[in-house]
Amino acid sequence: MGIAISNLSVxxxxxxxxxxxxxxxxxxxxxTLLGPSGCGKTTLLRTIAGFAPASGGQIRFGGRNVTELPxxxxxxxxxxxxxxxxxxxxxxxxxxxxxxxxGEKGEGAARKVKAALDRVGLxxxxxxxxxxxxxxxxxxxxxxxxxxxxxxxxxxxxxxSNLDAKLRVQIRETIIExxxxxxxxxxxxxxxxxxxxxxxxxxxVMNRGKVEQLGTPHEIYATPRTGYVADFVxxxxxxxxxxxxxxxxxxxxDVAGSRLLAxxxxxxxxxxxxxxxxxEDLKISATVVSGLQSLPAVVRxxxxxxxxxxxxxxxxxxLVLNAEMHGAGHDAFQPGASVHLGFDPAAARVIRS
Amino acid sequence: xNASALRSPWxxxxxxxxxxxGVFVLYPLLYVFTASFLGEGRSGWLxxxxxxxxxxxxxxTLVLACIVTLFSTLIGVPLAYVSARYRFRGKLLITLLPLIxxxxxxxVTAQTWLMILGNNGVVxxxxxxxxxxxxxxxxxxxxxxxxxxxYYTYVYIGTVAAIGKFDxxxxxxxxxxxxxxxxxxxxxxxxxxxxxxxxSTLLVFTMVxxxxxxSTILGHNVPLLSVAIYQAAVAEGATxxxxxxxxxxxxxxxxxxxxxxxxxxxxxxxxxxxQGRGAKPQPLRGMHGVLVSASGGIVVAVSLLPLVTIAVxxxxxxxxxxxxxxxxxxxxxxxxxxxxxxxxxxxxLYAGVATLISVMFSTLVSYLVVKKSNLVTPFxxxxxxxxxxxxxxxxxxxxxxxxxDGFLALTGTSTIIVLAYVIRRMPFGMRNGQAILHNIxxxxxxxxxxxxxxPLRTFLRVVLPMMLPAVASAAILTWTTTVSELSxxxxxYSGGRETLPIQxxxxxxxGLMAYASAYGLVLVAVILVPVVIATTMFKVDLFASK
Numbered sequence: 001m002g003i004a005i006s007n008l009s010v011x012x013x014x015x016x017x018x019x020x021x022x023x024x025x026x027x028x029x030x031x032t033l034l035g036p037s038g039c040g041k042t043t044l045l046r047t048i049a050g051f052a053p054a055s056g057g058q059i060r061f062g063g064r065n066v067t068e069l070p071x072x073x074x075x076x077x078x079x080x081x082x083x084x085x086x087x088x089x090x091x092x093x094x095x096x097x098x099x100x101x102x103g104e105k106g107e108g109a110a111r112k113v114k115a116a117l118d119r120v121g122l123x124x125x126x127x128x129x130x131x132x133x134x135x136x137x138x139x140x141x142x143x144x145x146x147x148x149x150x151x152x153x154x155x156x157x158x159x160x161s162n163l164d165a166k167l168r169v170q171i172r173e174t175i176i177e178x179x180x181x182x183x184x185x186x187x188x189x190x191x192x193x194x195x196x197x198x199x200x201x202x203x204x205v206m207n208r209g210k211v212e213q214l215g216t217p218h219e220i221y222a223t224p225r226t227g228y229v230a231d232f233v234x235x236x237x238x239x240x241x242x243x244x245x246x247x248x249x250x251x252x253x254d255v256a257g258s259r260l261l262a263x264x265x266x267x268x269x270x271x272x273x274x275x276x277x278x279x280e281d282l283k284i285s286a287t288v289v290s291g292l293q294s295l296p297a298v299v300r301x302x303x304x305x306x307x308x309x310x311x312x313x314x315x316x317x318x319l320v321l322n323a324e325m326h327g328a329g330h331d332a333f334q335p336g337a338s339v340h341l342g343f344d345p346a347a348a349r350v351i352r353s
Numbered sequence: 354x355n356a357s358a359l360r361s362p363w364x365x366x367x368x369x370x371x372x373x374x375g376v377f378v379l380y381p382l383l384y385v386f387t388a389s390f391l392g393e394g395r396s397g398w399l400x401x402x403x404x405x406x407x408x409x410x411x412x413x414t415l416v417l418a419c420i421v422t423l424f425s426t427l428i429g430v431p432l433a434y435v436s437a438r439y440r441f442r443g444k445l446l447i448t449l450l451p452l453i454x455x456x457x458x459x460x461v462t463a464q465t466w467l468m469i470l471g472n473n474g475v476v477x478x479x480x481x482x483x484x485x486x487x488x489x490x491x492x493x494x495x496x497x498x499x500x501x502x503x504y505y506t507y508v509y510i511g512t513v514a515a516i517g518k519f520d521x522x523x524x525x526x527x528x529x530x531x532x533x534x535x536x537x538x539x540x541x542x543x544x545x546x547x548x549x550x551x552x553s554t555l556l557v558f559t560m561v562x563x564x565x566x567x568s569t570i571l572g573h574n575v576p577l578l579s580v581a582i583y584q585a586a587v588a589e590g591a592t593x594x595x596x597x598x599x600x601x602x603x604x605x606x607x608x609x610x611x612x613x614x615x616x617x618x619x620x621x622x623x624x625x626x627x628q629g630r631g632a633k634p635q636p637l638r639g640m641h642g643v644l645v646s647a648s649g650g651i652v653v654a655v656s657l658l659p660l661v662t663i664a665v666x667x668x669x670x671x672x673x674x675x676x677x678x679x680x681x682x683x684x685x686x687x688x689x690x691x692x693x694x695x696x697x698x699x700x701x702l703y704a705g706v707a708t709l710i711s712v713m714f715s716t717l718v719s720y721l722v723v724k725k726s727n728l729v730t731p732f733x734x735x736x737x738x739x740x741x742x743x744x745x746x747x748x749x750x751x752x753x754x755x756x757x758d759g760f761l762a763l764t765g766t767s768t769i770i771v772l773a774y775v776i777r778r779m780p781f782g783m784r785n786g787q788a789i790l791h792n793i794x795x796x797x798x799x800x801x802x803x804x805x806x807x808p809l810r811t812f813l814r815v816v817l818p819m820m821l822p823a824v825a826s827a828a829i830l831t832w833t834t835t836v837s838e839l840s841x842x843x844x845x846y847s848g849g850r851e852t853l854p855i856q857x858x859x860x861x862x863x864g865l866m867a868y869a870s871a872y873g874l875v876l877v878a879v880i881l882v883p884v885v886i887a888t889t890m891f892k893v894d895l896f897a898s899k
Binding site: 049051070071072073075076077078080081082084085086087088097098101102142145146149155 | 361794796797799800801802803804805806807808810811814815818819821
């Protein structure tokens with residue numbers, strides 16, 4: 001069942017957190033709301049759940065208008081950042097809770113509870129209390145609890161952020177598998193771009209109560225439409241540049257005293273634009289590499305990160321860019337060295353500033 | 354608030370709670386305030402200025418409060434410091450026994466001091482045999498001694514808690530920066546725990562101002578405020594509503610001023626210690642150890658004297674006011690249980706009902722305030738804290754005056770006694786309930802609702818079970834304090850509705866110490882038995898919320 005949000009506004013007192021937001025989430029889609037804290041993503045999720053009342057607009061689950069429904073009648077499943085397991089109830093009682101609220105008791109309910117816990121690999125801890133479980137186990141119980149009631153939509157509020165890095169990757173996979181299996185429309189809130197990119201069918205990057213860009217993970221990363229999205233999703237060098245139109249989807253830009261070609265993502269004519277360069281698309285070399293356009297630069301600092309090295313290099317006019325080198329000899333350049341910074345025109349995008 | 358909000362039960366319950374608080378807390382208070390201006394005759398405040406006795410009562414009360422606060426601090430802070438930071442012989446006793454003094458009713462304490470140092474006291478008579486005449490225990494000497502040895506407990510508890518939360522790493526940091534241990538303690542620890550100490554001393558101050566039992570039993574020639582209020586309220590032809598209201602208002606204003614000061618101090622001096630690691634207590638040996646053990650032991654022994662004295666007195670034969678020490682009898686106890694069991698039955702009944710109501714009300718209302726806040730709930734929060742500023746005597750006067758007749762005539766019923774109990778205890782119940790609820794994350798409730806459980810069922814199925822341990826401890830504490838309540842119930846009770854503390858008070862007044870001891874011993878048992886059962890059999894942690 002898809003989620004259709006039209007012209008939604010949410011206010012807390014005098015403060016407008018979300019205004020005039022419209023969004024369509026197709027059925028079975030894993031949809032991620034990505035953004036920094038305070039961007040309104042959690043508020044949007046809580047409004048979909050019914051915990052934050054909408055002050056205008058409409059929310060529909062499939063054909064059903066749920067805007068005025070209290071949360072307990074919306075048939076949602078929700079997973080919380082702090083797990084929100086009932087501490088005085090056993091694992092099995094926690095999972096059975098939603099079934100009981102629907103009048104399901106006895107054998108049938110017990111079988112469902114067992115199956116749901118087996119599915120997340122916790123069929124053996126039925127009678128334990130949450131306090132006796134690890135963080136990862138708790139979140140899997142919470143997942144089983146939310147899914148056992150076969151909700152129409154699954155809502156997750158930063159469910160992984162209290163877990164350590166390795167566990168996070170594991171539970172990501174569990175979530176994705178369960179979501180695909182149940183083919184359940186899911187809204188996932190996170191501030192972690194890696195989570196968003198690796199899990200989602202669709203990502204909505206949020207900023208100040210608005211969805212700034214909506215797209216597949218690849219679209220969001222490869223073709224950010226705004227400087228904000230470019231910067232928030234992945235690292236990006238951004239610099240404002242004068243722009244002249246050139247042939248077939250390319251523009252000419254003036255950067256650090258050189259005239260170079262870049263891909264036109266301006267969506268129309270403009271005199272100035274924002275040049276976006278991903279650090280991993282910049283190649284540092286001692287001599288000019290043929291086939292790449294290049295800028296002369298000086299290495300100012302470097303951070304050795306094992307699998308890669310992150311450099312900061314200064315071009316003419318004081319423009320400082322970040323470049324990331326992979327592969328053999330990635331740490332070969334010393335601070336103070338004069339180098340060339342090469343990049344393909346396809347990797348340099350100019351967007352509206 | 355939109356239409357959907359009004360469909361949930363919470364706004365209606367909030368309105369109901371505020372209505373009840375308005376009638377039973379706000380109305381009596383306003384009644385007393387207005388009566389002080391508008392009562393019969395001249396304005397009470399003009400009368401007050403010309404009344405030497407009342408002015409003396411106010412002055413004495415303030416002086417007494419200052420002195421007792423000072424002594425309580427001098428006893429409580431050092432005791433707290435050594436028991437928080439050192440290990441020594443008898444430490445367990447010294448740290449636990451002060452808590453017991455909290456449950457010994459003040460009326461019993463006053464009585465036992467009289468039995469020891471009063472005109473017919475054991476020690477007084479013993480010394481008289483050797484020609485040594487003690488100063489009369491009635492008056493300043495008795496007031497200061499007995500109050501200090503009760504109220505130091507509050508300073509002690511407040512200070513222990515503050516030192517426990519103090520991060521010892523701060524002290525180590527100071528020492529690593531080259532400060533000597535004692536200096537670092539003074540410079541680093543004291544400023545951090547000072548707000549807590551100040552808060553507890555101000556609490557002591559307000560308790561002395563509101564104290565009735567000891568003031569009236571030991572005060573005699575020293576006019577004191579709460580006694581003056583009581584006298585104005587029960588004086589022959591007790592119609593001096595103006596004067597009692599004015600004095601009661603004075604008491605409220607003094608306490609409010611102190612509470613306001615307290616708030617400012619706490620607001621100004623609150624240093625959040627995020628990850629405190631308490632210091633490990635160091636062993637104290639040799640002379641220091643003996644000294645600490647001995648002086649701690651003396652303090653505790655003195656504060657436990659009441660228990661021992663009434664235990665002996667309860668089984669000692671007597672003729673009128675004279676106790677025949679060494680002659681044992683069961684007559685006194687027989688009187689409590691067989692001849693005149695009314696007070697015992699009344700106490701259990703009233704305190705039981707009051708505990709039940711109080712716990713239910715404060716649980717529900719703190720839930721509203723913390724989790725379901727709306728336009729009304731901040732007012733509920735404020736009004737439910739008002740009884741903090743009302744001494745028992747003031748509350749009694751207010752209830753008596755407000756519900757004597759008119760739209761709700763409660764005078765002469767058991768209801769008004771239960772009401773007095775509930776109101777006096779409410780701020781503590783509310784604070785307890787709110788503390789627990791702040792520890793229950795909202796997501797727990799939202800999880801339940803998201804699983805399809807409606808709000809009211811969520812409260813009953815999820816929130817209430819989580820609150821239960823703390824509610825149980827609140828119930829026990831409410832029981833212990835309501836059973837020993839004297840000052841408010843003494844004003845609102847009527848013939849046949851005597852409670853144990855009232856009965857004890859009347860017996861002391863008639864000088865019948867043996868009977869008073871028997872009732873006192875039973876009272877302490879009534880207080881302690883539930884505490885012991887709850888903590889040992891049901892593993893209730895009495896300080897679960899703290």
